[in-house]
Amino acid sequence: MRKNKEIVLGVTASVAVYKACELVRRLQDNGFGVTVVMTEDARKFIQPRLFEAVSRNRAYCGMFEETVEWDIEHVSLARKADLVLIAPATANIIAKIAAGICDDLLTCVVCATEAPVLICPAMNDRMFLNRITQANIQKLEKFGYRFVQPRKGNLACGKAGIGCLAEVDAIVKEARRLLG
Numbered sequence: 001m002r003k004n005k006e007i008v009l010g011v012t013a014s015v016a017v018y019k020a021c022e023l024v025r026r027l028q029d030n031g032f033g034v035t036v037v038m039t040e041d042a043r044k045f046i047q048p049r050l051f052e053a054v055s056r057n058r059a060y061c062g063m064f065e066e067t068v069e070w071d072i073e074h075v076s077l078a079r080k081a082d083l084v085l086i087a088p089a090t091a092n093i094i095a096k097i098a099a100g101i102c103d104d105l106l107t108c109v110v111c112a113t114e115a116p117v118l119i120c121p122a123m124n125d126r127m128f129l130n131r132i133t134q135a136n137i138q139k140l141e142k143f144g145y146r147f148v149q150p151r152k153g154n155l156a157c158g159k160a161g162i163g164c165l166a167e168v169d170a171i172v173k174e175a176r177r178l179l180g
């Protein structure tokens with residue numbers, strides 16, 4: 001029997017974090033295994049427990065937490081992933097990946113994986129249009145990282161503009177395409 005494709009879903013500290021639960025379910029409905037890796041700041045918005053309940057799988061956060069089984073998690077997660085998907089992706093995580101920074105579990109997984117990486121930005125329009133953010137995105141695209149671009153909509157700050165997380169449908173469609 002063919003093994004299910006595995007997605008490591010990186011969740012970062014954007015206000016769009018609540019949409020990641022729906023994304024987990026939709027990816028699972030499409031037959032993918034999903035393991036969530038959250039940043040420390042994402043944990044200030046939402047607890048890993050919720051992702052564990054939704055995904056019925058362990059959700060990872062810190063690099064140096066007590067582990068039940070001995071394993072170097074960033075390496076084993078990077079190896080197990082057929083796709084690393086980051087949704088929502090903050091300006092911060094995009095900048096860190098573009099700079100090759102590996103100071104948390106998610107950035108280490110991204111650096112260590114050989115799987116395709118799909119990034120779905122979500123942020124304020126000024127942050128998204130900021131020339132450094134745009135340069136970071138272009139740099140990552142040149143290295144083969146994939147993006148599902150954000151859409152225009154009502155931003156958390158109260159005005160309309162570009163920066164809203166792409167629709168879950170569009171993210172799932174691109175993940176399916178990358179996973180063949």
Ligand SMILES: Cc1cc2nc3c(=O)[nH]c(=O)nc-3n(C[C@H](O)[C@H](O)[C@H](O)COP(=O)(O)O)c2cc1C
Nearest residue numbers: 012013014015016039041042090091092093122123
């Ligand atoms: C209420 C609130 C909402 C935020 N929303 C966003 C967002 O949508 N996109 C973004 O890039 N940063 C946002 N930030 C800033 C990030 O949380 C901050 O840069 C954080 O350090 C990112 O951490 P991470 O990339 O490690 O998850 C928000 C901060 C707060 C307090």
